[in-house]
Amino acid sequence: MTVIDIPGSKSVTARALFLAAAARGTTTLLKPLRSDDSEGFAEGLKALGYEVRQEPGAWHITGRPEGPAHDTAEVYCRDGATTARFLPALVAAGHGTYRFDASAQMRRRPLGPLTTALRTLGVDLRHEAQEGHHPLTVTARGIKGGPLTLDAGESSQYLTALLMLGPLTAEGLAITVTDLVSEPYVEITLAMMRAFGARVTREDGPAGRTYTVEPTGYTATTYAVEPDASTSSYFFAAAALDAGRSVTVPGLGTGALQGDLAFVDVLRRMGADVSVTAEGTTVTGTGTLRGLTVNMRDISDTMPTLAALAPFTDGPVRIEDVANTRVKECDRLDACAENLRRLGITVRxxxxxxxxQPGTPTGPAEIATHGDHRIVMSFAVTALRTPGISFDDPGCVRKTFPEFHHVFEEFRRAAV
Known part of the structure; x- marks a missing residue:
C-alpha cells in the first residue's frame, strides 16, 4: 500500500484566508496549501493591508473586521478564481477604493452574477473593459445588507463570496438561490463560517433555497486545513487502474468537508475496493473497471479525472450535468474530448x-493543457498506461500542486 500526503485543500485554504482576514484577532492556519493560487490570495490580502505571516506549515493572519487597512490598493489575482471572486466581496464591507485585475485566463472567466449582486446591495462597482469580467474597481462604503436573489448555476463561488460577506454587513443577508451547482462546496463554506463564529440558516421555499446570515462578524481561531480531495482523485484513479494497487490518503476521511471525496464512490461503482474511515481513505484496484453513466454536477472538478480514466473501462463512460466545467480555467469538456481524440479514443x-468509448490510447501525443492544472494531472493518469504522452505546459500544476510531477513519478515507480 502506498501512502500519499496530499497538500492542503485549495478550496478550504481560500475560504480560511477570507474568514481569517475578516475575523477579530489573529488566526493560525495549519497545513495551508502553498501553491500559486493560495500564494496569490495571501499576496492580495497583503496588498490590501492585512497582516499575513507565513511559516512552514502555519500561516498567521491578523483580521480586520472593519475592512482593509489601506484605503486604496491594487490587487492582481493571477489565475485564481477564489482570489478574483472572494476579495472584491471582502473589500466591499470596508471603506476605500480597490482595483482588481487578473491574468488573461482569469479575465475570460465570468464574474457577472456576483458583481450584479454586490451592486444590488449598493456597492459602487465598475468593470473597466468587458461587463461581468475583470478588471474591476470597487469603491466601498460598507454594506447595509438585506434580501438578495442569486443564480449560482454557473459557479457556487458566487454564493460562497456573498455568504462569507454576510456577517460583515450591518443587518445581515437573506440570499435566495434560484439555481446552484457544486452544492458540496457551499457546505464547506457554511461549516467553516460556523467554525469562525457565524450563524447561518437555510430554508427551502417555492422561490428557491434561502440562506439567512446574521451580522455576527467573525472570531479568530486555529484552523487545520484538510488534504485536497480533488488532488487526491488522481492518485485514487491511478490505484483503480491496477489489480492489487492500493493508495491511502491520510487525513481525508469520514469527517472531511470536501464533496469531491465522493469521487471514490464513483470508483466503487466501477469496481474498485474503497474504504473510508475517520483516519483516511484507501482505494484498491481489483482488476475490474466498469463503464457507467454518472451525474457529476456536485463533483465536477473531478470530471477530467474520470474522463482520463474512462478509456480503460469495459464499457462506455458517460458523464452528465457538468456544463459548468466549460467556464473553468478552460472549457474542460472540450479539452478532455480533444485530448482523448488525440490518443485515438472515440468521444462524443x-x-x-x-x-x-473504451479503447487503447496510443502515443506518442502531446496533451493540450490550455494552461489548466486539472487537465495535466488527469492525463498523468492516462499516461500510466500510454507511453509517449507529454504536456505542452506541464508547469501549470503550480496553481494547486507545484510538486505534482515529482510526487506522481515517485508514486509510479513504487508500483514497478
Whole structure:
C-alpha cells in the first residue's frame, strides 16, 4: 500500500484566508496549501493591508473586521478564481477604493452574477473593459445588507463570496438561490463560517433555497486545513487502474468537508475496493473497471479525472450535468474530448455531457493543457498506461500542486 500526503485543500485554504482576514484577532492556519493560487490570495490580502505571516506549515493572519487597512490598493489575482471572486466581496464591507485585475485566463472567466449582486446591495462597482469580467474597481462604503436573489448555476463561488460577506454587513443577508451547482462546496463554506463564529440558516421555499446570515462578524481561531480531495482523485484513479494497487490518503476521511471525496464512490461503482474511515481513505484496484453513466454536477472538478480514466473501462463512460466545467480555467469538456481524440479514443460531447468509448490510447501525443492544472494531472493518469504522452505546459500544476510531477513519478515507480 502506498501512502500519499496530499497538500492542503485549495478550496478550504481560500475560504480560511477570507474568514481569517475578516475575523477579530489573529488566526493560525495549519497545513495551508502553498501553491500559486493560495500564494496569490495571501499576496492580495497583503496588498490590501492585512497582516499575513507565513511559516512552514502555519500561516498567521491578523483580521480586520472593519475592512482593509489601506484605503486604496491594487490587487492582481493571477489565475485564481477564489482570489478574483472572494476579495472584491471582502473589500466591499470596508471603506476605500480597490482595483482588481487578473491574468488573461482569469479575465475570460465570468464574474457577472456576483458583481450584479454586490451592486444590488449598493456597492459602487465598475468593470473597466468587458461587463461581468475583470478588471474591476470597487469603491466601498460598507454594506447595509438585506434580501438578495442569486443564480449560482454557473459557479457556487458566487454564493460562497456573498455568504462569507454576510456577517460583515450591518443587518445581515437573506440570499435566495434560484439555481446552484457544486452544492458540496457551499457546505464547506457554511461549516467553516460556523467554525469562525457565524450563524447561518437555510430554508427551502417555492422561490428557491434561502440562506439567512446574521451580522455576527467573525472570531479568530486555529484552523487545520484538510488534504485536497480533488488532488487526491488522481492518485485514487491511478490505484483503480491496477489489480492489487492500493493508495491511502491520510487525513481525508469520514469527517472531511470536501464533496469531491465522493469521487471514490464513483470508483466503487466501477469496481474498485474503497474504504473510508475517520483516519483516511484507501482505494484498491481489483482488476475490474466498469463503464457507467454518472451525474457529476456536485463533483465536477473531478470530471477530467474520470474522463482520463474512462478509456480503460469495459464499457462506455458517460458523464452528465457538468456544463459548468466549460467556464473553468478552460472549457474542460472540450479539452478532455480533444485530448482523448488525440490518443485515438472515440468521444462524443454535448452542452453538459461527455461520452467516452473504451479503447487503447496510443502515443506518442502531446496533451493540450490550455494552461489548466486539472487537465495535466488527469492525463498523468492516462499516461500510466500510454507511453509517449507529454504536456505542452506541464508547469501549470503550480496553481494547486507545484510538486505534482515529482510526487506522481515517485508514486509510479513504487508500483514497478
Amino acid at each position: 460531447t454535448g452542452p453538459d455531457w461527455i461520452e467516452i
